[in-house]
Amino acid sequence: MEQTPSTFGHSRTAWTCSVRRWWTPYEDGLFFFDLQLPPSTYPAEPPLVHYRSFGLRVNPNLYPSGTVCLSLLGTFGGEDAAELWSPAKSTVLQVVVSIQALVLTAQPYYNEQGNKGMGERNVLPYAENAYLLSLRTMLHLLRRPPARFDELVRAHFRRRGQFVLRRCAAYLRQDGSCTLDADERPCSEGLKLGLAGVVPRLVEAFTNIGAEGCEEFDQFLKAIQN
Incomplete structure (x- = not known):
């Protein structure tokens, strides 16, 4: 994973680029995300994350609209309290690592809620x-x-x-x-x-x-x- 953080104006926008998830459908790919740390809400609330999708849904957690579904961001739905953002403990690095480890996986089919009990044929x-x-x-x-x-x-x-x-x-x-x-x-x-x-x-x-x-x-x- 490579990160290239920067600061643009008051929104404090950072970019991150996830690369080379070996033995996955995403191997050798580049995936860009916009991260915003709004001064009015961060760190009490998680950063805002937008995926550069080009209109493609490469993963159940990455929507063509750019929405990133992740418990840590509070966007997954039905999250366990322990998986949610904690102002005292959670970090931007956790968000980046979670996208790489929990989203860009070898079997993205199972990232979709409800698919775990559907068998392996899909x-x-x-x-x-x-x-x-x-x-x-x-x-x-x-x-x-x-x-x-x-x-x-x-x-x-x-x-x-x-x-x-x-x-x-x-x-x-x-x-x-x-x-x-x-x-x-x-x-x-x-x-x-x-x-x-x-x-x-x-x-x-x-x-x-x-x-x-x-x-x-x-x-x-x-x-x-x-």
């Missing part, structure tokens, strides 16, 4: 969809990075773009060592179809910013497009 499809949305988020960020973070976004994907593409290629080849499922079930044809549409755009976007290792995917691209 876990893999949900993770696959979250993965595709995470890849689309990368494209949005490269096209429209948050102000003052354009170089951070480009630098991250220059380094990690080839690893994003390698993982996509492993799914398309049905490499058994690469799975979005704890039980190592094979990925679906739906995921492969979705990847066939997004991977060429990723290769182009990463190549345009000078990402390392993109040239090795030229032949692979031709294969999936034929």
Whole structure:
């Protein structure tokens, strides 16, 4: 996780960027959040947090509107009192760590209230969809990075773009060592179809910013497009 705090006017706005949740649908992604510490309410009340969603719901706790559902923020509903914000004990760091550890998880399906008793049949499809949305988020960020973070976004994907593409290629080849499922079930044809549409755009976007290792995917691209 990387954080880049700053202060803008009286609202004391900070930005945070969560990166590289290994073995999750969010691996190697960047996820931006606005944090506001209103002088009139903070720290008696939790900070205000807004997710930069680009209209995509990559996780049950992250709404397209930007709402972040988290007990610590008092936005989850039905929270246990022990999980709520405490003016004496809670910190902004707790909020950031909670987003990384409790929201951007390997099985986001279970983040949805009521899903824990629904069985496991939907876990893999949900993770696959979250993965595709995470890849689309990368494209949005490269096209429209948050102000003052354009170089951070480009630098991250220059380094990690080839690893994003390698993982996509492993799914398309049905490499058994690469799975979005704890039980190592094979990925679906739906995921492969979705990847066939997004991977060429990723290769182009990463190549345009000078990402390392993109040239090795030229032949692979031709294969999936034929």
